[in-house]
Amino acid sequence: MKKLINDPDNVISDALQGIAAAHPDRIKVDHENRIIYRTDGPREGKVGLVSGGGSGHEPLHGGFVGVGMLDAACAGEMFTSPVPDQMMAATKAVDGGVGVLHIVKNYTGDVLNFEMAAELAEAEAGTEVRSVVTDDDVAVQDSLFTAGRRGVGVTVLLEKIVGAAAEDGATLDECFNLATRVNEQGATMGMALTSCTVPAAGKPTFELADDEMEIGIGIHGEPGRETKKLAPAKDIAAMLTEPVVSDLGLAEGDTVIAMMNGMGGTPLIELYVMYNEVAALLDAAGIKVERNLVGNYITSLEMAGCSLTLLKVDDEMLRHWDAPVNTPGLRWGV
Amino acid sequence: MKKLINDPDNVISDALQGIAAAHPDRIKVDHENRIIYRTDGPREGKVGLVSGGGSGHEPLHGGFVGVGMLDAACAGEMFTSPVPDQMMAATKAVDGGVGVLHIVKNYTGDVLNFEMAAELAEAEAGTEVRSVVTDDDVAVQDSLFTAGRRGVGVTVLLEKIVGAAAEDGATLDECFNLATRVNEQGATMGMALTSCTVPAAGKPTFELADDEMEIGIGIHGEPGRETKKLAPAKDIAAMLTEPVVSDLGLAEGDTVIAMMNGMGGTPLIELYVMYNEVAALLDAAGIKVERNLVGNYITSLEMAGCSLTLLKVDDEMLRHWDAPVNTPGLRWGV
């Protein structure tokens, strides 16, 4: 295992120290509880936005704390949900008196821990908490009898859009409804060329031959739904685009935000090659990409691979998308 | 070789298509000449800034084209200097009547090709061209009898700072002098955990054992000055920081811009671990980090590793640093 770390056990606390050192203008870190806060919160009358999850997905979530996005992000162990104590502390700290929205990616661990935190925060501090659970990964067959789809790329877009709404004075209900709508109108599909190595485990989570790739991966280094022979970017783009488009029922004339996301070890030049193929497919289908992101936004440590997220947008979402944001991981308009 | 590409021969043209598709609001691409231009140039009376170099370093240089930074970037083959035809075309296109500054990284290939281009542009179009050659890599011993140090990380900071000055109406001489000062006051040291694979070559440029790292690498997948046993982040940080600090003669009370740059395959969480160690070392030495960048800015395809750049700054440089910039790779204030 080759990593720029000191000790597998200290990666997260060391990184949080680094984040605190790098961005004191925008964020502050509660190192004991491993929570990243924006420096200027809480604001009376503003809905607080709390997210969090396992570490190893940087910039998600800590890199999205700041004006126009999250108020707090809880950092769990590598690929492991944070614990309720963290979410509770964050929830109380960002409460501006009008409630707090939890943005939770749909993994059993995250859901259960956020659930306990919400119960405890309401019981202990009377904070009104609502939770939106993102479940946009079309690689996973949804059914009443399963844990459902995973929360992946849409989480980034949701944090931006709902973050802008909250900044703008939306109520907790409005934030929740908008978040729900974003989650419903967004979908993601991912793939990997290589596995990643969790520092504490010391070896790759799965093995892939030199001519193989995994299709339908999540963001925790878990194997995907299918191992396939390596294919040209054009074919991979089709394998990602088609299920997303069909899941969302996108049709000619629809407008979307597209995110071509790198898994952490993919060079930007390859993400642009992939974006080009995806853009061509969408163009051919008459689907208009209104805005896009190309880069590493929700990653799996050093995994090589990418995911495509499409979000069907309306004017309200676009307005919130374009609103100023100032976080370490996403910034414009300010 | 595992890459998200169609054909090793088409990586660059495919990526340029993707860049054009992703950022039509800010840049336009001359696909024949492989030049990325900002959409709103040239501006009469504004010094034109042209850079370029081998591809595989994204976002450098194409990702730094836009308001407040470059006017044009020429994309060479992978890790290979562009050819004079490209620089000539770019130079003529961005000429606002008051001259063009070439920003050239010090590699024989880049220097020779930009040199031919400047000769031809002056002869053919009468465009006044000055060139600044960045040579900030302290891993390379400088001497009158060598090709000198490589141009690496400082190039990013220079493009931002001189880009702001040009936007602000600085003359060609002023731009050249500022650029020279930035180059003189900046230094970089890099290291790699893994080699990268040039698509056309199909195999890693160098081999490293599982417990080895390269210290003193450049950005072209070339082997470094020294192969060492893998070490903790803290020790690696010292190996990068000390030569940079001593090269610049930084002393207590000095202020710098610091860039902890990823080589393409390094996860952000590791860059923050590294930044933390570097920040601690600088802090202990009484050197104040006024601004910083942590992320992938000048890369070597999918190489895992990082480089540290320090730039000793004065108020003028800081003012230009803080000025608005709107490029695909760097954005703030707008």
Added chain:
Amino acid sequence: MAALSAFQAWMSDFAEVIGQNAEHLTDLDRAIGDGDHGSNMTRGTSKTAALAEAEEFDNSAAYLKKVGMTLVSNVGGASGPLFGTFFLRLGGALGDAEDIDAATFGKALHAGVGGVLARGKAEVGDKTMFDAWSPALEAYDAAVTDGGDLQAALQAAVDGAKQGRDATVDLVARKGRASYLGERSKGHQDPGATSTVLLLESALRTLA
């Protein structure tokens, strides 16, 4: 038997066993999950094992609730709230009972497993730890009905849990991370069911 010290012995034994099996649990989780079950559990049990030395507890209920909260606060992932809730409910049901016998512990076990069910909402056959808990509880009850003592009942629970754990191998996961793999989750043993067996074996060694 003095319940509090027995429960403390349980937790100390369990911490040791988890330490020894951490890599195995992580390997199981790597196959169909995210390769952290061993480290998740270790993070929790190293803390729960230390509780007895750091603090005085009035009774078993207080101790076990603290164990539960400690697991919740340190394990994270799916297993943290599940094992945590198990102990919270277990402690709640024991109240200030000083001695434990098959019947008292059985009642508490029902409460604890009920907690796992309420939190995780898994059914038998979903390929989760509940596949070990559920047959363990049934076997425990059957042993008690047959007049078995705590030793016999816990032995039955261990056997039931093992059968349940082994049965997870052939199942397609329908809950937890493994469910994302669909058919590919078949052929692998569930990590959480495996640690459940370890917990019950440890109870058999220390409580009976």
Added chain:
Amino acid sequence: MAALSAFQAWMSDFAEVIGQNAEHLTDLDRAIGDGDHGSNMTRGTSKTAALAEAEEFDNSAAYLKKVGMTLVSNVGGASGPLFGTFFLRLGGALGDAEDIDAATFGKALHAGVGGVLARGKAEVGDKTMFDAWSPALEAYDAAVTDGGDLQAALQAAVDGAKQGRDATVDLVARKGRASYLGERSKGHQDPGATSTVLLLESALRTLA
């Protein structure tokens, strides 16, 4: 000999040889450079080889200048301007000479190598292509002084270039990318010196 067609044969032969040796050149460059010398050269020579078919040329000078510009415009890297300048100057020096003999070509060769020197500013011993060009030129001159014809002179140049190329192995690079490696550049043959030998061998096959 009709110079123009000979030069065209030279370029077509050279393109073939570069194609065959591309991987070897790239391997050499991978050891002490950036692993692209083979593809750089191929990119250029595949274009220069096609020139003769696409266009009519008035004379050798026009053709060779076009070859130079084509290399400059397509090779990139260090070798593009260097080989490009070589041909630009070679052509410039030939003027509209219809026949080439040892003396004519020697004069042009001096101009070409002078171009490599003026562009690259390398000295003998810097471990660059100039380490092949310089002894080649000396040997060529010596052969002409000894009364040798074009064949003999080119044969001498090839031998000189080979010696120079082989000598690069033990040198520490002081120019080009390899210089970044310092002492580590020792023990490897310079890629550009290697392609220079190929170019002269090709000249011997086609011009004499």
